[in-house]
Amino acid sequence: MAERMIRQIGDPVLRQSCKPVPAVTANVIKLLNDLADTIHSGENRAGLAAPQIGIAKRVAVVDYGTGLIELINPVIVERSGEQTGAEGCLSIPGVYGFVKRAQYVKVKTLDRAGNVTYVEGTDNVAVCLQHEIDHLDGVLYIDHVKKGQLFNEHNDKPIDVLKMIRMSRNPEF
Template identity: 55%
Template sequence: MAERIIVRLGDPILRETSKKVSAITPQVEKILDDMAQTIYAGKGRAGLSAIQIGIPKRLVVMDCGSGLVELINPVLLEKSGEQVGQEACLSIPGVFGIVRRANYVKVQTLNRQGETITIEADDFLARCIQHELDHLEGILFIDHVKELFSAKTGKKVSLQDLHRMLFDRRRR
């Protein structure tokens, strides 16, 4: 397993639609392993989609507090209820926003053995799933927010400030 480099806001790949995984090969399993290593190296980060490491495949790994969950070609079957809460993203470091999501989701996905499974989730896990499924469609959490806030200060951040923050980090 190897930690992967996270693609940052501004890279056009984050706006691409991810493609279906045609077969669960050793290469796909290695990508999943590397993704898990990457989120655990991120000190408490909840999830990661393959597009965030530059691979436009429909793969997601998450650990929202109950152990590792892997999604291969996930499809949202149902959603209901409502929750409003903070979200952040490894691809957009240093900021968070308040996002409205469904409180319950039902997702059909494949596991590593190629079996179709159904996952039902609510609360934080439902939020994580929706955030990661958005990534598979080229949607970022900032597309859902009215305001962004600095993770350090809690003060409002404009999109222009956000781009400046990310650009300054890349030059260092």
Template identity: 55%
Template sequence: MAVYRIVEVGDEVLREKAVYVAKLGPHIEKLLDNMRDTMYANQGVGLAAPQIGVSKRVIVVDVGDGLVELINPVIAEAKGTQIDNEGCLSIPGMVGEVMRAEHVNVKGLDRTGNETEIEASGFFARALQHEIDHLDGILFIDKAKNLKKI
């Protein structure tokens, strides 16, 4: 597959609400494959389609427990709070403390169009929330405190 250039802060696509995916097929499967390859090539733990310049509601996440692919993901439930440092492939060299839910229930579609539901806690929950924020044009720097260069 292909490794795409990561779109960086300042590009308008990162601030747009991504488009709902109404029809699945080979084009979405290829997008998921390219997003996976791009995320791994850049040593990321998550990637949203807008980060490669594609305004679609698609994310990939791998926090070390295997690849998760979600189309049209939504946070159905969020509980608790956690504060930790975050960074972003689209904002290289910056980190900041972000408050997120400790536990989330996320619903969406897998690459075959089957409905899927994920219960996540801790770092996995944080990564899902971060990527879903991208789909709504929200960057971690919008929520971060104590931003600093690394």
């Protein structure tokens, strides 16, 4: 188990659609452990997806204070309600934006033993699940932010969301 370096906006792996895990192997277990170690090594870390540490596999973890949720090949199979709230990302430090998400989600996933299981989340847990699954599809939360709803967390000044999205797709921009 190890803490891993978190990839930052502009890294192409963050925009990749991740490959499904064909089988739960020792390497997948190690990846889950590394993801957990990485989110638990700092403050305000509620979730982390494999591409955020440079691995384009459909694996993520969430821990919003209710215990670690491990996701392997997750798919949202049910969603309902609506909520809008401030969201940030370890791969886009110093920025937050307001995102509309489902209030409730049900996720089909594999557990460490390779068994199909279901995870349900409401409120903040639902947001985290949706956020991390988006990462597995190459989607960043800024893709959901409307103009005028992205801010610098240090001074609350607005940031041009379109410029940030272009930068996330082309770091030379």
